[in-house]
Amino acid sequence: MKSVFILYFSIAVQCIELGSTTPYPASDYSPLPDKQLLQVHMFTRHGARFPTAKSFQAHLDVANLVQSSPLFKNEQIDLGYGNTSNAGLLHPTGKSSVFEYGQRFQARYKQTNLLTDHSKFFSSSSNDKRVLQTASSFFTGMAGTDLPNGVVKNRTLDSDNDMNKSCFLYVNTPKNKQEAKAFENSIKGELASRVNSKLQLNLNDTQVSTLQDACAFQLAFGSTLDKSVCKPFDEQDFVDFALDDDLAKFYTLSYGLEPPFNSQFGCSPLAGLVANINNPQLSATFHFGHAETIIPIVTSLGLFKDAQPLRANDACLAGRQFQVTKIAPFQTNLVFEVYAGQSPSNPDLRLLMNEKPIDLPCSKNGLVSLQEFESFYQEVLTCKFDSICQNPYTTIGGSNGNTGNVSVSTDIPAIPTPTVQVPIATPPVDIPPAVFTNIPTVIPTPAVGIPAPVAGIPTPAANIPTPAANIPTPIANMPVAAPATATKAIVSSALLPFNFHFLFVLLLV
Ligand SMILES: *[C@@H]1O[C@H](CO)[C@@H](O)[C@H](O)[C@H]1NC(C)=O
Ligand SMILES: *[C@@H]1O[C@H](CO)[C@@H](O)[C@H](O)[C@H]1NC(C)=O
Ligand SMILES: *[C@@H]1O[C@H](CO)[C@@H](O)[C@H](O)[C@H]1NC(C)=O
Ligand SMILES: *[C@@H]1O[C@H](CO)[C@@H](O)[C@H](O)[C@H]1NC(C)=O
Ligand SMILES: *[C@@H]1O[C@H](CO)[C@@H](O)[C@H](O)[C@H]1NC(C)=O
Numbered sequence: 001m002k003s004v005f006i007l008y009f010s011i012a013v014q015c016i017e018l019g020s021t022t023p024y025p026a027s028d029y030s031p032l033p034d035k036q037l038l039q040v041h042m043f044t045r046h047g048a049r050f051p052t053a054k055s056f057q058a059h060l061d062v063a064n065l066v067q068s069s070p071l072f073k074n075e076q077i078d079l080g081y082g083n084t085s086n087a088g089l090l091h092p093t094g095k096s097s098v099f100e101y102g103q104r105f106q107a108r109y110k111q112t113n114l115l116t117d118h119s120k121f122f123s124s125s126s127n128d129k130r131v132l133q134t135a136s137s138f139f140t141g142m143a144g145t146d147l148p149n150g151v152v153k154n155r156t157l158d159s160d161n162d163m164n165k166s167c168f169l170y171v172n173t174p175k176n177k178q179e180a181k182a183f184e185n186s187i188k189g190e191l192a193s194r195v196n197s198k199l200q201l202n203l204n205d206t207q208v209s210t211l212q213d214a215c216a217f218q219l220a221f222g223s224t225l226d227k228s229v230c231k232p233f234d235e236q237d238f239v240d241f242a243l244d245d246d247l248a249k250f251y252t253l254s255y256g257l258e259p260p261f262n263s264q265f266g267c268s269p270l271a272g273l274v275a276n277i278n279n280p281q282l283s284a285t286f287h288f289g290h291a292e293t294i295i296p297i298v299t300s301l302g303l304f305k306d307a308q309p310l311r312a313n314d315a316c317l318a319g320r321q322f323q324v325t326k327i328a329p330f331q332t333n334l335v336f337e338v339y340a341g342q343s344p345s346n347p348d349l350r351l352l353m354n355e356k357p358i359d360l361p362c363s364k365n366g367l368v369s370l371q372e373f374e375s376f377y378q379e380v381l382t383c384k385f386d387s388i389c390q391n392p393y394t395t396i397g398g399s400n401g402n403t404g405n406v407s408v409s410t411d412i413p414a415i416p417t418p419t420v421q422v423p424i425a426t427p428p429v430d431i432p433p434a435v436f437t438n439i440p441t442v443i444p445t446p447a448v449g450i451p452a453p454v455a456g457i458p459t460p461a462a463n464i465p466t467p468a469a470n471i472p473t474p475i476a477n478m479p480v481a482a483p484a485t486a487t488k489a490i491v492s493s494a495l496l497p498f499n500f501h502f503l504f505v506l507l508l509v
Helices: 002-015 053-066 092-112 129-143 178-199 205-220 235-253 267-277 291-300 315-319 370-376 503-508
Strands: 037-045 121-125 284-289 333-343 346-353
Touching (some): 037 129, 037 267, 037 291, 053 205, 092 129, 178 235, 205 235, 235 291, 267 291, 346 370
Parallel strands (some): 037 284, 121 284
Antiparallel strands (some): 037 333, 333 346
């Protein structure tokens, strides 16, 4: 009986898809034994977090509402969120997962001596608390001490870690959410009636969507589908959940963006990568950001790319490459290993994604020489981020020949402990808010979306081009089912999807 149960769950685990709320899929790989490792360069997303302020209270409210269901007559629902000051911060499961990743990182590269001299490190981070907390946990696991060389955090206009916030055109262009919307509209009625019949309640579509979001976070924190607010959902619901996230992210952060953003949005950190590979003073670099950081980088590298744009009504979606569950789970990371190659000026690169080797379109047997890499990605590596973004300011980042050693701070907020323990301790996953926001029909005035000016940067107001003149046609003018190529909006919403995929795998391993 028990073994049947376990078998069922090991199958279930591999099927659950959580998009950007997917728990981190840990693994263990070693550097190539027969080659000399010269450097490592890491880009990572923050670990599993509490829901952000946008959905924190809504989750608690809907949990409170479903408490009256007969499904919960013997159970007191507790999401373990603590008070609202936890919103958006790193969750304890995220903290421990990142810490353990730091430990594996140390163990993996210990023999190479690359991690001994901290003065040869360079690190930078998005200025968000959960990201700084992630950096802190990583270094504590990796070096046994917090922030061995500090984390550059005062990068308000950061084209390496915060490209979505530092790109004027992106910030001021409505996001293309129509495919995700179309998909949601096609499933939400049926989902709501199924969930309501299990709950014996009468929730509306939005409430059901919020409930599923709350469930995704519970799964990310190590719970299972048979518990708490997940009870009314099944695996198939999360296949849809993940697809919805893929459709949203595809058009807001990846190949579905308008050119040149569909290939160059992630150009700045990659230009910085090459500059750092050419810097003999460095042995390791560490960069900490968001799903909005990793997805553009992955896109500029041409990974997880399908032949056709993703469409809500495409029958072939099941076989798609572009899966946020795989690309951007919590703590997702890319590590470029630099090995001695044909000549000192032409080392070999190997890319690891979530600690497993992954082929680039230009690599052979997992390796590519720096020269081939530079020639394959020439357009990306020479892009001018500020120019494609029509920035009325200058960003800090690799595309400006600046790897951003601006200032160092150790002002890291403490990681909160939830008031209630979440049932099962598993690595964290980042579940984005499940509620889909509406596409604005009015272009926001530039002043609203512009990052706070940094000293020395010209006041935006004086230099900002009039929106009407420079911003592509808003989404309101687009035909609903228009093909991606007809889309004028360069971006879609910042929805963070979540994937349940690997959650159960982790629980079993
Ligand atoms: C939230 O909880 C923390 C401790 O867990 C406490 O320090 C803080 O004052 C609380 N904040 C609010 C708004 O209640
Ligand atoms: C950029 O990403 C951050 C981090 O997830 C998010 O909070 C923010 O809303 C995004 N901004 C835009 C303009 O997409
Ligand atoms: C769903 O119900 C909530 C709470 O009553 C309400 O605020 C919201 O507008 C409703 N949404 C829809 C789409 O009906
Ligand atoms: C970055 O700044 C730190 C602190 O000032 C310094 O120790 C380190 O050498 C600098 N790194 C680089 C690559 O310039
Ligand atoms: C961040 O940088 C800006 C501009 O360089 C500066 O005015 C500000 O004092 C810095 N803040 C911190 C906390 O270092």
